[in-house]
Amino acid sequence: xxxxxxxxxxxxxxxxxxxxxxxxxxxxxxxxxxxxxxxxxxxxxxxxxxxxxxxxxxxxxxxxxxxxxxxxxxxxxxxxxxxxxxxxxxxxxxxxxxxxxxxxxxxxxxxxxxxxxxxxxxxxxxxxxxxxxxxxxxxxxxxxxxxxxxxxxxxxxxxxxxxxxxxxxxxxxxxxxxxxxxxxxxxxxxxxxxxxxxxxxxxxxxxxxxxxxxxxxxxxxxxxxxxxxxxxxxxxxxxxxxxxxxxxxxxxxxxxxxxxxxxxxxxx
Amino acid sequence: xxxxxxxxxxxxxxxxxxxxxxxxxxxxxxxxxxxxxxxxxxxxxxxxxxxxxxxxxxxxxxxxxxxxxxxxxxxxxxxxxxxxxxxxxxxxxxxxxxxxxxxxxxxxxxxxxxxxxxxxxxxxxxxxxxxxxxxxxxxxxxxxxxxxxxxxxxxxxxxxxxxxxxxxxxxxxxxxxxxxxxxxxxxxxxxxxxxxxxxxxxxxxxxxxxxxxxxxxxxxxxxxxxxxxxxxxxxxxxxxxxxxxxxxxxxxxxxxxxxxxxxxxxxx
Numbered sequence: 001x002x003x004x005x006x007x008x009x010x011x012x013x014x015x016x017x018x019x020x021x022x023x024x025x026x027x028x029x030x031x032x033x034x035x036x037x038x039x040x041x042x043x044x045x046x047x048x049x050x051x052x053x054x055x056x057x058x059x060x061x062x063x064x065x066x067x068x069x070x071x072x073x074x075x076x077x078x079x080x081x082x083x084x085x086x087x088x089x090x091x092x093x094x095x096x097x098x099x100x101x102x103x104x105x106x107x108x109x110x111x112x113x114x115x116x117x118x119x120x121x122x123x124x125x126x127x128x129x130x131x132x133x134x135x136x137x138x139x140x141x142x143x144x145x146x147x148x149x150x151x152x153x154x155x156x157x158x159x160x161x162x163x164x165x166x167x168x169x170x171x172x173x174x175x176x177x178x179x180x181x182x183x184x185x186x187x188x189x190x191x192x193x194x195x196x197x198x199x200x201x202x203x204x205x206x207x208x209x210x211x212x213x214x215x216x217x218x219x220x221x222x223x224x225x226x227x228x229x230x231x232x233x234x235x236x237x238x239x240x241x242x243x244x245x246x247x248x249x250x251x252x253x254x255x256x257x258x259x260x261x262x263x264x265x266x267x268x
Numbered sequence: 269x270x271x272x273x274x275x276x277x278x279x280x281x282x283x284x285x286x287x288x289x290x291x292x293x294x295x296x297x298x299x300x301x302x303x304x305x306x307x308x309x310x311x312x313x314x315x316x317x318x319x320x321x322x323x324x325x326x327x328x329x330x331x332x333x334x335x336x337x338x339x340x341x342x343x344x345x346x347x348x349x350x351x352x353x354x355x356x357x358x359x360x361x362x363x364x365x366x367x368x369x370x371x372x373x374x375x376x377x378x379x380x381x382x383x384x385x386x387x388x389x390x391x392x393x394x395x396x397x398x399x400x401x402x403x404x405x406x407x408x409x410x411x412x413x414x415x416x417x418x419x420x421x422x423x424x425x426x427x428x429x430x431x432x433x434x435x436x437x438x439x440x441x442x443x444x445x446x447x448x449x450x451x452x453x454x455x456x457x458x459x460x461x462x463x464x465x466x467x468x469x470x471x472x473x474x475x476x477x478x479x480x481x482x483x484x485x486x487x488x489x490x491x492x493x494x495x496x497x498x499x500x501x502x503x504x505x506x507x508x509x510x511x512x513x514x515x516x517x518x519x520x521x522x523x524x525x526x527x528x529x530x531x532x533x534x535x536x
């Protein structure tokens with residue numbers, strides 16, 4: 001590994017280890033994901049039944065798979081929550097972070113990847129198992145889809161972090177980020193396909209949704225894993241994810257640099 | 269003439285309102301985003317009915333009645349009790365101890381602690397949906413039906429509010445599990461907006477007889493529309509809503525009192 005990357009690797013590894021201390025909290029939020037999964041799966045499977053077994057291109061099993069994969073991945077791909085950056089800017093702690101010879105964005109991504117990697121097995125698998133047991137779900141259609149799905153999850157984790165980073169970096173300019181964060185999260189989760197698959201959207205909304213980064217954070221990996229996209233489409237969508245990571249990543253770097261110029265920490 | 273002591277509740281509420289009005293920019297983004305949260309839930313209903321005509325035995329307008337009643341009750345309960353969400357934090361940090369010194373019951377303190385305009389504004393979503401849906405539906409405006417609809421809002425608010433008290437009470441025991449207790453509060457809200465007929469039997473029973481979600485809006489709706497409910501959820505049960513709400517409230521307060529006795533403070 002190049003020496004320059006080593007600190008980031010260590011950060012990711014320590015984030016991974018630190019999660020082992022919060023197993024109780026992890027089970028608790030997993031229970032939350034499962035209860036919501038029950039309701040979402042009930043709604044969508046009865047909607048599928050009402051429309052003759054298939055809905056917006058998903059079979060009943062694929063719809064159930066879509067619900068349980070997306071519920072399972074909620075703990076891994078974190079679109080919500082207050083970023084550490086926002087808290088650090090508010091408290092002035094960010095000054096210390098900026099003194100370190102590391103990229104603030106890079107360190108954040110490394111931390112996020114470590115934390116997500118840990119949640120993958122103990123949090124994702126039980127949710128899927130319960131969903132499969134009580135509602136039945138279609139497995140990924142093949143090894144190719146499974147591997148591509150995993151790649152897509154990693155990209156989604158990075159993208160979700162980068163957007164949160166940008167929202168958090170707003171704190172360099174505004175006093176209270178909460179309103180912006182809530183607006184992003186409520187609209188974002190809907191457009192990411194958390195409530196209903198975006199394919200169910202009316203055409204105009206679907207077109208707008210595909211022009212935005214949200215589906216790259218949840219709908220894309222989920223669709224690949226339930227096998228609703230043929231492989232070429234799936235590859236294209238992963239390419240779109242890469243594109244968004246580059247665009248939003250650049251934005252995050254620019255915002256962090258500009259914010260650094262503006263930052264004024266009080267007290268001493 | 270004896271001097272009148274100002275009502276402590278009104279004094280505290282006034283102070284909360286003034287403090288929120290001070291940060292005008294934050295107030296506006298907060299208000300807009302909290303309406304957006306309610307609106308997104310409504311969009312979900314719209315999108316589903318863009319794909320199917322009937323869901324869980326209810327048409328679009330009938331579903332809107334369920335949604336509107338449940339959403340209104342939820343917004344009102346959030347407004348009154350939403351801050352009980354933060355109890356876990358107070359228990360964990362031991363900050364709750366200081367609250368015992370104040371001359372108000374803890375529940376009342378928590379209720380006024382975050383008297384929040386942001387949360388009050390959310391009622392416009394529920395009211396708007398009801399104002400649209402009610403004229404579209406063939407409801408006989410008998411005293412009985414009026415009572416059923418009014419009681420749905422009043423006792424629905426009571427049930428959901430008690431749920432916050434119940435969740436807060438269990439946090440004295442499950443300090444680290446606030447996400448789990450939140451899951452039950454928020455998923456009961458989500459379930460109360462659905463037709464009970466979408467749930468598989470075991471889940472329908474749970475949302476009727478354990479967490480009485482379907483009592484809040486679904487049963488009153490089918491009762492005023494004269495629709496037969498699915499097994500386990502006959503329409504006449506709607507008349508039992510006040511009794512169910514009373515029972516649930518009493519049980520929640522019991523758990524709260526029990527938890528409070530269990531509290532031993534933290535730190536030192």
